[in-house]
Amino acid sequence: MAADQDLARLLRGVAAGDRGALRRVYEAQSARLFGVANAILRDRDAAADALHDAFLRVGQRAAQYDPARGAAAAWLAGVVRHAALDQARRRGRELPSDDPTLGDAAVAPEALERVSADAEGRRLRECLEELEEKNRSGILLAFVHGLSHSQIAARLSLPIGTVKAWIRRGLLRLRDCMT
Amino acid sequence: MTPEERDAMAGEYVLGTLEAAAAREVERSLASDAALREAVAGWEARLAPLTALAPEEAPPPGLWERIEASLPRADVAPSQQRFERWRFDHWRPNPWKWFALGSSAVAAGLAALLLFRPVPEAPLMTVLLTSRDQPAWLVEAERGGALRLAAVNRQPVPPDRVMQLWALPQGATAPTSLGLIAPEAGQYSVSTTAIRPSPGMLIEITLEPPGGSPTGRPTGQILFIGRLSAASGF
Numbered sequence: 063m064a065a066d067q068d069l070a071r072l073l074r075g076v077a078a079g080d081r082g083a084l085r086r087v088y089e090a091q092s093a094r095l096f097g098v099a100n101a102i103l104r105d106r107d108a109a110a111d112a113l114h115d116a117f118l119r120v121g122q123r124a125a126q127y128d129p130a131r132g133a134a135a136a137w138l139a140g141v142v143r144h145a146a147l148d149q150a151r152r153r154g155r156e157l158p159s160d161d162p163t164l165g166d167a168a169v170a171p172e173a174l175e176r177v178s179a180d181a182e183g184r185r186l187r188e189c190l191e192e193l194e195e196k197n198r199s200g201i202l203l204a205f206v207h208g209l210s211h212s213q214i215a216a217r218l219s220l221p222i223g224t225v226k227a228w229i230r231r232g233l234l235r236l237r238d239c240m241t
Numbered sequence: 242m243t244p245e246e247r248d249a250m251a252g253e254y255v256l257g258t259l260e261a262a263a264a265r266e267v268e269r270s271l272a273s274d275a276a277l278r279e280a281v282a283g284w285e286a287r288l289a290p291l292t293a294l295a296p297e298e299a300p301p302p303g304l305w306e307r308i309e310a311s312l313p314r315a316d317v318a319p320s321q322q323r324f325e326r327w328r329f330d331h332w333r334p335n336p337w338k339w340f341a342l343g344s345s346a347v348a349a350g351l352a353a354l355l356l357f358r359p360v361p362e363a364p365l366m367t368v369l370l371t372s373r374d375q376p377a378w379l380v381e382a383e384r385g386g387a388l389r390l391a392a393v394n395r396q397p398v399p400p401d402r403v404m405q406l407w408a409l410p411q412g413a414t415a416p417t418s419l420g421l422i423a424p425e426a427g428q429y430s431v432s433t434t435a436i437r438p439s440p441g442m443l444i445e446i447t448l449e450p451p452g453g454s455p456t457g458r459p460t461g462q463i464l465f466i467g468r469l470s471a472a473s474g475f
Contacts, residue, residue, distance in 0.1 A: 081312065088305050093297045101295035102257075107415045110301050115412060117308045131282045136289035143257065143292070151261040152410070153417075154435055176293040183290030204256045206294045211258050226258075233252040233284075234245070240287055 069134035076124035084121055091135070095142045102146040102208030108153070109146065116145035143208075150208045189239035197232030200225060244276070251280035255288055311412060365438050366472045369446060369465035371396070377465045378446070382438035388419065389430040396464070398424040398448070405449040406431065407459055411441040421453050422446065442469045 069090065075083030092113065099116070100109035119141050127137045178184040190198050196218065203209045203217065211229070215222040242250075253259050254267040271278050369378040375394060382388045390406070398404055404424065407416040417436045422429045436442070447454070448461040 081309070084312075085305065085309075088308070092300050092304070094292075096300035097295040097298040098292050100298055106301060110304050110307075111413050111415070113300055113304060114308050114311065114414075118311055118412075121312055132286040132289065136286065136292070139289060139292040140255075140285045147257045147264070151264070152435075152437060177290045179293060180290070182286075183293065186287065186290045201256065202291070202294070204258045205288055205291045208257050210260070214258075229256070229258060230249050230253065233256065234249060237248070237252070237283075237287065 066133045066135055069138070070127070070129050073120075073124045073127045073134055073137075076121060077127075084117065084124075087120065087138070088117060091138055094135075095138060098139055098142050099146040101206050102143065103149055104207075108149050112146040112149045113142065115148070116142040119145060147208055185240055186236075189236050192239055193232050193235060196220075197228050197235070200229045201232050201236070204229065247277060248280045248283075251277060252284045255281060255284035307414070363471045365440060365442075365469040367444060367467035367469050368393075369444060369467040371465055372463070378467075380444055380467060380469070382469055384438060386438065387430055387432040388438055388444075390422070390428065392427045395427060401451065402448045402461070403451055403453065404446050404464065405453050405459070407445050407447065408436045408438070409443040409445070410436060410439060415458060416443070416445070418453065418457065421449075438469060440469055440471050443467070444469060 069087065072083045072087050072090075076087065095116065096109055096113055099112040100106060103109045103112060120138065123141070127134060131137075178187045190201070193201070199218065200214050203214050209217065211226050212222050214229070215225040218225065250259075250263075250267065254264060259267065267277070267281070271281065365382040365384060367380045368376045369380060369390075371377050371394075377392065377394050377396060379391045379393055380388065388408075404422040406419040406422055406429065408419055409416040419431045419436070420429075443466065445459070445466040446464045447459040448464055449459070450461075454460045
């Protein structure tokens with residue numbers, strides 16, 4: 063993808079200390095990345111803090127991005143997700159998780175359509191659809207909304223041990239399906 | 242750990258379900274464990290398309306400027322950098338000035354205090370100062386644990402107001418409430434999972450309406466303020 067190659071080039075610039083390159087990464091990606099952080103934190107101030115931390119990490123770690131391991135956009139999203147998860151953990155994940163709309167968006171068919179924009183996404187989607195509903199919901203709630211095992215357990219009214227085992231089993235099935 | 246267990250843990254790390262301690266353990270191991278690094282990279286790549294499930298949303302205006310202000314600068318003296326990192330958008334900037342002036346004066350007194358007590362794990366400490374640089378509260382915090390305050394110079398609080406304690410981690414824009422301090426209290430201790438005391442964290446007490454700030458952010462006058470430092474650093 064041409065856009066991702068541009069992004070990879072910008073990350074090389076960031077690694078070389080070019081602050082203008084970091085700004086261009088921000089301009090090109092901030093709406094997408096802020097959406098990723100806000101889906102996890104569901105609090106715009108907290109999401110802004112997470113994006114702030116994430117861009118400082120991008121500035122420090124851009125040299126660690128290896129195009130052979132995946133797309134630059136995916137690497138950036140990973141940095142943002144972990145910064146948002148750190149925020150969520152610092153707040154004891156005391157974030158609203160009983161929002162009735164939460165999770166529905168993640169499992170709605172039209173939302174899954176967006177995942178299959180490219181070949182990897184289509185493959186992931188096919189494999190997700192082969193999972194049992196409970197395994198799939200657990201994985202989506204955790205990845206998209208940053209819910210912990212205990213929050214997913216509360217949401218699905220299941221014991222926490224069961225949820226842990228299901229998610230683990232779901233992940234390993236997903237891996238085997240995608241290999 | 243079997244390769245299967247390692248891969249499952251890497252998957253859970255990427256998924257985000259690991260608790261804070263387990264996630265930190267994975268992060269620590271990443272530097273030295275190539276197989277774990279490989280497993281994490283595999284999961285990042287496998288699950289990356291799911292980020293498309295989050296709807297795009299414009300970040301608040303001014304966020305880039307905030308990021309830029311936090312970036313390390315080669316052309317600015319370190320002390321000035323540190324001062325600039327204290328600035329943040331929605332907090333009144335003035336108290337920092339007098340806090341910066343007052344803190345060095347108090348450091349000498351704090352150092353004397355520390356000589357008389359063992360320091361097993363280098364606790365974090367600060368002295369909260371009044372707007373006239375008078376020491377008002379001694380604060381001691383365990384890293385990631387409880388925060389204890391002792392009044393050294395009790396001040397009257399208006400009868401229709403309460404004191405509310407706040408913490409602002411470095412880099413954060415919004416402080417977190419640590420509860421209300423009773424007007425007559427000479428001591429206060431709080432153990433919270435909402436924040437992890439860390440060096441550089443600002444601690445302040447504001448004057449708020451009964452029941453505490455209605456907005457979740459400080460609304461009243463800042464009575465006392467200080468910044469946590471590792472006691473061993475004095």
